[in-house]
Amino acid sequence: MSSFTLADLLAFAWFVGIWIAYSLLIEKTAKGGSSLSALMNGYRDAWMERLLARDIRMVDAQVTAALQNGSAFFASTSLIAIGGTLTLLRSTEQILGVVVALPFGVPSTPELWELKMMGLAIIFVYAFFKFAWSYRLFNYFAIMVGAAPTPAEKDSAAAQAFAHRAARICADAGGHFNRGQRAFFFALGYLGWFLGPLPLALSTTGIVIVMWRRQFASEARKAFDVEVEAHPKRPAKLAPSKRQ
Secondary structure, X not given: XXXXXXXHHHXXXXXXXXXXXXXXXXXXXXXXXXXXXHHHHHHHHXXXXXXXXXXXXXXXXXXXXXXXXXXXXXXXXXXXHHHHHHHHHHHHHHHHHHHHHOOOOOOOOHHHHHHHHHHHHHXXXXXXXXXXXXXXXXXXXXXXXXXXXXXHHOOOHHHHHHHHXXXXXXXXXXXXXXXXXXXXXXXXXXXXXXXXXXXXXXHHHHXXXXXXHHHHOOXXXXXXXXXXXXXXXXXXXXXXXXXX
16 A cells, blocks of 8 residues: 555545445435435335235336346446456556646556556446346346236235235335446546546546436436426417328
């Protein structure tokens, strides 16, 4: 660690600390319970309740497959990112020359550069494990959808327990997917460190502001606060086109 300056250590501590603090805010506090991701859990329960009442569940199977595909895509992307990061370790001298030539580039030793690259690789490894486990959980969830009770049993205690259990598995899969995506976002902030400690602190702060806004102040989040009118006005009916 002797290659790192005090500014580097402080910036890295800010990076790690703000990642942990944001994760705890989203997952462990009452404020996090009003986030966009948390509000989706209620819809997972509603989805499973409606699934029990459907005879034909092709739509449910398609939605489940889409969730699996999303996790599989990001897991594959994580592996590519890991490979790319490790490949850059073989070109340290050339990369350092490019970085120093940048307007905001700062001189760095090969050892320091390689340590930073290893840190980036660790972030992508963490993301891969989260996406891979999310994919596995969505597999389990797909099996549960296939084993759902019939509509004739939808009001039974066993069927209701099944619906809540399946929704919980789906929510857990979504939670791990969210953590993997969060790692990707923080990896973007981590890239600022290659330009220096101050860019790391600024890019990390900017990433957190963007993520916080999407969860608590985005247009998608505001949609949950809109009171729907009992009889919303419909748009005026368009006149039929005269074109043949």
